[in-house]
Amino acid sequence: MANKLTTWWQNRKDKSKLDDQSMQKGVSLITVSDPKSTIAEQFRTIRTNIQFSQVDDQLRTLSFTSSGPSEGKSTVSANIAVTFADQGMKTLLIDADMRRPTIHQTFQIPNRKGLTTILTSSKNDYDSVIVKTKVANLSVMPSGPVPPNPSELLNTHKMDQIIEELSEQYDLIIFDAPPVGSVTDAQIIGTKVDGSILVVPQGIALKGAVLQAKDALDSVHARIIGTIMNRVSRKNGTGYYGGYYGGYYGGYYGKNEDKKN
Ligand SMILES: Nc1ncnc2c1ncn2[C@@H]1O[C@H](COP(=O)(O)OP(=O)(O)O)[C@@H](O)[C@H]1O
Numbered sequence: 001m002a003n004k005l006t007t008w009w010q011n012r013k014d015k016s017k018l019d020d021q022s023m024q025k026g027v028s029l030i031t032v033s034d035p036k037s038t039i040a041e042q043f044r045t046i047r048t049n050i051q052f053s054q055v056d057d058q059l060r061t062l063s064f065t066s067s068g069p070s071e072g073k074s075t076v077s078a079n080i081a082v083t084f085a086d087q088g089m090k091t092l093l094i095d096a097d098m099r100r101p102t103i104h105q106t107f108q109i110p111n112r113k114g115l116t117t118i119l120t121s122s123k124n125d126y127d128s129v130i131v132k133t134k135v136a137n138l139s140v141m142p143s144g145p146v147p148p149n150p151s152e153l154l155n156t157h158k159m160d161q162i163i164e165e166l167s168e169q170y171d172l173i174i175f176d177a178p179p180v181g182s183v184t185d186a187q188i189i190g191t192k193v194d195g196s197i198l199v200v201p202q203g204i205a206l207k208g209a210v211l212q213a214k215d216a217l218d219s220v221h222a223r224i225i226g227t228i229m230n231r232v233s234r235k236n237g238t239g240y241y242g243g244y245y246g247g248y249y250g251g252y253y254g255k256n257e258d259k260k261n
């Protein structure tokens with residue numbers, strides 16, 4: 001497994017500066033391009049764990065966030081969305097990272113209209129901003145043009161209304177949220193969804209930053225339903241993060257943390 005994953009990682013890393021790569025080219029949908037791979041299988045396991053984390057109520061709205069940019073939120077949320085759709089759930093993936101949007105690139109669609117368009121218009125013309133993808137049961141909503149005041153737009157009754165109305169049309173809505181950092185967007189989204197998942201790039205994010213992100217979500221009573229370790233620690237002296245998804249934990253910093261290397 002390590003070899004294969006390392007190769008994949010190197011290929012991606014060689015192309016250009018990591019930070020902006022997904023903004024320019026989108027993220028890798030390995031669940032689509034190589035659904036039989038170990039990585040795709042790991043995404044399916046994560047999906048199952050998310051489903052089992054909600055025994056009582058059904059999870060209808062979910063957001064993925066992390067402590068900083070470029071930690072894998074878009075990669076993880078898009079691939080997880082595919083696995084839910086593959087299971088027959090009518091799934092909508094929404095790009096709520098208005099400052100660093102990627103979904104339009106990943107799915108090769110225009111970004112002239114999107115979430116911001118709906119948030120700023122008087123009528124909710126969802127059909128004009130939601131695009132069906134080639135993946136059966138998966139639709140996406142790009143971010144739309146970057147507004148000057150993203151946080152204000154998200155923290156509105158209109159946003160609540162959008163979530164409520166779309167929840168009636170889809171079995172699951174997944175938000176690719178911004179990082180919990182200097183802006184409050186992820187916290188706002190966290191208060192509006194059934195559960196938030198923290199993507200933790202092991203070996204990159206400082207533990208303090210991750211704990212701060214957790215505290216920020218806790219402080220607004222956002223419900224963190226799990227964490228996903230992305231890019232398991234450096235191995236083999238390659239200098240690359242060879243591993244991929246470390247796993248999903250129902251609790252914060254699960255005690256099995258060391259198992260997946
Ligand atoms: N586990 C991983 N292995 C290889 N590349 C990854 C992994 N996670 C993320 N990447 C890459 O890292 C970059 C940032 O990931 P992205 O999902 O766009 O992060 P974010 O949405 O948090 O900004 C992208 O180029 C993406 O393809």
Ligand SMILES: [Mg+2]
Binds near residue numbers: 073074075101102
């Ligand atoms: Mg992103």
